[in-house]
Amino acid sequence: MELSSYYPVICTDKVAESRDFYVERFGFEVTFEADWYVSLRRGAYELALLDHAHPTLPEAYRKRAAGVLLNFEVADVDAEWRRLVVDGGLKPELELRSEDFGQRHFIVADPTGVLIDVITNIEPTEEYAAQYA
Known part of the structure; x- marks a missing residue:
């Protein structure tokens, strides 16, 4: 398998608050934003935030990290x-x-x-x- 990217996605019930935390405290920049998903980047490092109740997740896994x-x-x-x-x-x-x-x-x-x-x-x-x- 050849990877083109790898990053953690944090399932949260506080998408906006978490976005602000990583942007303000750790210098990440928003590269994509919806009310249910935010993609963040700092140089070569990526992190994403996902509303834990969003239907993109299998129902049995819709929980906070x-x-x-x-x-x-x-x-x-x-x-x-x-x-x-x-x-x-x-x-x-x-x-x-x-x-x-x-x-x-x-x-x-x-x-x-x-x-x-x-x-x-x-x-x-x-x-x-x-x-x-």
């Missing part, structure tokens, strides 16, 4: 912590911290409850370094 975690790797997680949490007022679901497995990160949630893990990779401890390929 749950158990989803998006990783946003950034150059300076401390600067993003200040921008998004300290100055921006987002509630952290996980406070800024460094992990032995090689990440400094924090987690916030979008309006639907999708978690966003904002990460800067750091040196792992010796215990974890051996697990990297």
Whole structure:
């Protein structure tokens, strides 16, 4: 199979609120918009939002996204912590911290409850370094 594109689609009951969140907080641009679907892009990265009750989804799957975690790797997680949490007022679901497995990160949630893990990779401890390929 040859892929021409790949991107997550978040099923939500808050399409407009989620659009504003990703545009204002993470710099995405709207590339298509209907009241039930929004396509977003930031450089090479894409993300879409879909009204969870829309008939384009099989009826048994018309639910809000749950158990989803998006990783946003950034150059300076401390600067993003200040921008998004300290100055921006987002509630952290996980406070800024460094992990032995090689990440400094924090987690916030979008309006639907999708978690966003904002990460800067750091040196792992010796215990974890051996697990990297």
